[in-house]
Amino acid sequence: MNTTLQPAQTLIDAESAWSQVMARDPQATIFYAVLTTGVFCRPACTSRRPLRENVRFFISPSDAQAAGFRPCLRCKPQAARSNALERVRKHLEANLDRRVPLDELGRIAGTSPFTVQRMFKQAMGASPSQYQRALRAGSLRSELKSGASVTDAIYNAGFNSSSRAYEADPLGMTPAKFAAGGRGEHIGYATAASPFGWMIVGATDRGLCWLALAESEAAAEQTLRDEFPAAEVHPDASLVEMVGAALDSVREGRDLSQTLTSKGALDLRGTVFQLRVWQALRDIPRGQTRSYSQLAADLGDANATRAVARACATNRVAILVPCHRVVGASGSLTGYRWGVERKRQLLDSERG
Structure with missing residues (x-):
């Protein structure tokens, strides 16, 4: 296990935390882990007190797990x-x-x-x-x-x-x-051919609102018009940089969000659950995959597999929110809003 001091641990007063462990303080908000057992507990845990030199403190359960410790079965x-x-x-x-x-x-x-x-x-x-x-x-x-x-x-x-x-x-x-379906809104867009088909990005003066993939340039433009049927859409050459940044993020692993947000706000419009799913997707390392059920479990609701799949299907910003990194329980690519073959190409490119 990783016993290196984590940055978050430096925010904890170790002496105060140890006093909470010794007192089994039920109001304590930190967690302690024991090197000799590999387990982490709440200070109020009734298990035998460990030796001070074998204890490490953490702000959250996830920090303790990231360091290689497992949760105590007694104090949960x-x-x-x-x-x-x-x-x-x-x-x-x-x-x-x-x-x-x-x-x-x-x-x-x-x-x-x-x-x-x-x-x-x-x-x-x-x-x-x-x-x-x-x-x-x-x-x-x-x-x-x-x-x-x-x-x-x-x-x-x-x-x-x-x-x-x-x-x-x-x-x-x-x-x-x-x-009114975007009536009166002005949305600029840029398209470009890529190894994954035609790519389009769309943005209002408030920020990015669309990033999609399609078979042709006309089909790419149509995706934007379908999403905002009453808006005034027009080409905007200044957005070409965003298309290039999206491609670089797949090919070279560059942080696309930095390039996009420097041009304006990122607009991830969705329900609270969708926002949680989309954030979880962004946490999947490049080139790796998770199943829908794994993602649901990570979000704390193992029964939400279908809801996770729906959130992936309604993602409006391809690549930046990498729903292509979610697969079926068997490892099959299953569906993808912009085509299963395109999903395969994106994953192959990230892994290559």
Whole structure:
């Protein structure tokens, strides 16, 4: 196992943490691991106290597991963290009409504001404030698509004023324009031939909203028009750099997000669950794959395999959110929004 001091461990006061272990403090938020057993526990664990020199401290269960330790079967440290996360999540969902401060979430989780922020983002793939924004955005999309007026949709989604909804910019365009299929929105795009077919990127003045693959240039352009049928779309030569960056990310492993976000905001529009899936996809190392069931388990819900598959199928930004890295349980490539053969080519290129 890896016993090298991890960066997160430097944030822990070792003497204070050891005192919590000795006192079996039930309010302690750190975790300790024992080198001689390879197990990590909560400080309140009733197991025999280890020798101090054999103990290492961690902020989260995932940090301890990354260092090679396994969870204690007696105190179940992962379950303790899951319960705290569930309390925080429910509180955020019950208070969508206001910003919930971190110190309030810390009291609910029984931990510090810093720890609850880090714990939540690690598990959910988004900070508490981002999670709330995503919830409101998802509700706003549903309201608008169901035919509600813009004003009713904004308030029903949890925004306490129309100005807050427009400032939050949860759709990548104004609510009224989203409801009208992008009517009045100007979307620039660029296309280019690639080894994986024709690639297209689309962006508003707020940021990237589309990255797709198709058989021909005309088909690539049509994908954008189908997504935003009422928008005004037009070629934009300045976006060609994005196409090149997307190709480089596959061929050479360059960080595409750095190039894209330097041109404007990245707009990953989806439900909270979709955002979590898309974040998990971005965490899969280049050239590797995960099954839909593995991804569901990683997200804490082994029964969500179909929901994970749907989130992959609705991904709007190919390559940047690498849904091509998800395969069937048998290792088969299964479906891919832009074609199974293209999926094979992308994986072969990453592995090559």
